[in-house]
Amino acid sequence: MLPLQLAKLGKLQCIHPSFIFVFMLCIMTSRTQLTESALKLMTKYPLIDGHNDLALQLRILQNNRLRLVDLHSISNVATDINRLRAGHVGGQVFAAYVMCTAQDKDAVRLTLEQIDVIRRMCSEYPEFELVTSAEALRTSEKIACLISIEGGHAIDSSLAALRMFYQLGVRSMALTHTCNTPWAESSSKLYQFYSRENNSLTDFGEAVVAEMNRLGMMIDLSHSSWDTAKAVLEISRAPVIFSHSSAFAVCGHERNVPDELLRVLKENKGLVMVNLHSGFVACGGKGNISIAADHFDHIKNVTGAESIGIGADFDGASKFPYGLEDVSKYPALIQELVHRNWTEEELAGLLRLNFLRVFQQVEQVRDELVEALPGKKRSRSWRQQMSVDWF
Ligand SMILES: *[C@@H]1O[C@H](CO)[C@@H](O)[C@H](O)[C@H]1NC(C)=O
Ligand SMILES: *[C@@H]1O[C@H](CO)[C@@H](O)[C@H](O)[C@H]1NC(C)=O
Ligand SMILES: *[C@@H]1O[C@H](CO)[C@@H](O)[C@H](O)[C@H]1NC(C)=O
Ligand SMILES: *[C@@H]1O[C@H](CO)[C@@H](O)[C@H](O)[C@H]1NC(C)=O
Ligand SMILES: [Zn+2]
Numbered sequence: 344m345l346p347l348q349l350a351k352l353g354k355l356q357c358i359h360p361s362f363i364f365v366f367m368l369c370i371m372t373s374r375t376q377l378t379e380s381a382l383k384l385m386t387k388y389p390l391i392d393g394h395n396d397l398a399l400q401l402r403i404l405q406n407n408r409l410r411l412v413d414l415h416s417i418s419n420v421a422t423d424i425n426r427l428r429a430g431h432v433g434g435q436v437f438a439a440y441v442m443c444t445a446q447d448k449d450a451v452r453l454t455l456e457q458i459d460v461i462r463r464m465c466s467e468y469p470e471f472e473l474v475t476s477a478e479a480l481r482t483s484e485k486i487a488c489l490i491s492i493e494g495g496h497a498i499d500s501s502l503a504a505l506r507m508f509y510q511l512g513v514r515s516m517a518l519t520h521t522c523n524t525p526w527a528e529s530s531s532k533l534y535q536f537y538s539r540e541n542n543s544l545t546d547f548g549e550a551v552v553a554e555m556n557r558l559g560m561m562i563d564l565s566h567s568s569w570d571t572a573k574a575v576l577e578i579s580r581a582p583v584i585f586s587h588s589s590a591f592a593v594c595g596h597e598r599n600v601p602d603e604l605l606r607v608l609k610e611n612k613g614l615v616m617v618n619l620h621s622g623f624v625a626c627g628g629k630g631n632i633s634i635a636a637d638h639f640d641h642i643k644n645v646t647g648a649e650s651i652g653i654g655a656d657f658d659g660a661s662k663f664p665y666g667l668e669d670v671s672k673y674p675a676l677i678q679e680l681v682h683r684n685w686t687e688e689e690l691a692g693l694l695r696l697n698f699l700r701v702f703q704q705v706e707q708v709r710d711e712l713v714e715a716l717p718g719k720k721r722s723r724s725w726r727q728q729m730s731v732d733w734f
Pocket of ligand 5: 493566587659
């Protein structure tokens with residue numbers, strides 16, 4: 344508790360000053376102490392961030408030719424090793440994302456290429472370490488890299504492809520991006536294909552959820568429609584995550600999570616990792632650290648602090664609030680939450696312990712299902728007694 348006590352001491356001293364000069368000095372001292380307490384906390388509990396699109400930028404800028412960039416310092420993106428270090432990032436989930444226009448075409452190959460570039464970047468630079476288990480993530484002293492797939496179109500409706508992605512180190516998958524898949528629904532209405540009514544998660548969609556539970560792959564509901572999210576929360580045996588979504592009650596964007604779902608997520612012991620993109624945080628304006636912190640306060644009110652994380656979406660989105668422009672800026676946000684009286688325990692959870700707990704529980708469900716066969720599930724619908732095989 345030391346850093347927080349220090350911060351409060353800093354505020355108390357400001358009650359007494361009799362001169363403006365002393366008063367100003369006092370505010371500055373108090374702010375410095377807040378900064379110090381945030382940095383101390385983050386040294387003790389390095390951040391695990393739920394969503395980053397550097398791999399997409401490597402595709403766009405260099406067609407994945409890693410030799411053409413120095414990952415220590417890249418000027419035209421929001422993520423590089425120097426700034427991850429400055430931001431006290433100890434773990435980063437990197438998204439293997441391919442566009443919806445690749446669905447039913449070359450999505451699987453393109454996803455393989457994005458996984459490949461993340462694996463290369465995390466093995467060629469000694470500052471990074473690729474991890475595939477909660478224990479390796481917990482104990483890593485480098486910037487631990489986790490691979491997640493963003494968008495179920497990547498598996499081309501094949502559980503075999505899903506299993507092979509797991510073998511390549513993928514430990515979470517968002518069920519959709521901005522397009523529906525044949526088996527799950529997106530929050531976005533950008534694309535017309537596979538749209539449907541009243542069937543937000545098909546029988547095959549349920550099989551994907553069951554297979555992810557069996558494999559020990561985290562289910563990511565960011566980008567899914569609320570109906571799909573609800574359907575998944577009803578059947579998933581493991582906690583789920585929203586890897587980069589904010590609070591709908593604070594900013595009414597379809598990508599954010601409404602209170603109703605937050606309450607179900609709390610029951611599920613899952614996690615919402617708050618997205619810092621201006622469009623989801625400030626709803627139109629650019630926003631500032633204060634409005635971003637409002638999302639954390641709101642979610643804490645609804646779910647408790649144990650269901651919150653950060654999934655900033657750097658390099659996926661382009662517009663961020665003043666003071667939160669890149670991966671070096673996380674301490675400013677933590678400082679604001681210290682200022683808002685978040686406790687050390689709450690902030691430790693927010694920074695990394697909540698994510699580690701969810702990852703461990705996902706692995707525990709995998710271990711419980713060790714006898715289960717691939718691609719088999721009990722249908723819960725009218726075929727209740729039938730066991731369905733999917734491949
Ligand atoms: C979907 O559900 C609504 C309301 O329950 C119902 O009116 C509608 O007919 C349903 N549509 C289909 C295609 O089943
Ligand atoms: C942040 O933005 C809000 C309006 O969106 C404003 O009221 C507030 O004063 C700003 N806070 C800071 C610290 O700039
Ligand atoms: C959280 O709840 C408290 C007490 O119920 C209330 O005073 C506060 O305004 C709430 N904060 C947010 C951000 O909803
Ligand atoms: C934080 O706690 C202090 C002392 O308990 C109190 O004076 C202050 O108003 C609180 N700040 C917020 C933002 O809740
Ligand atoms: Zn996204």
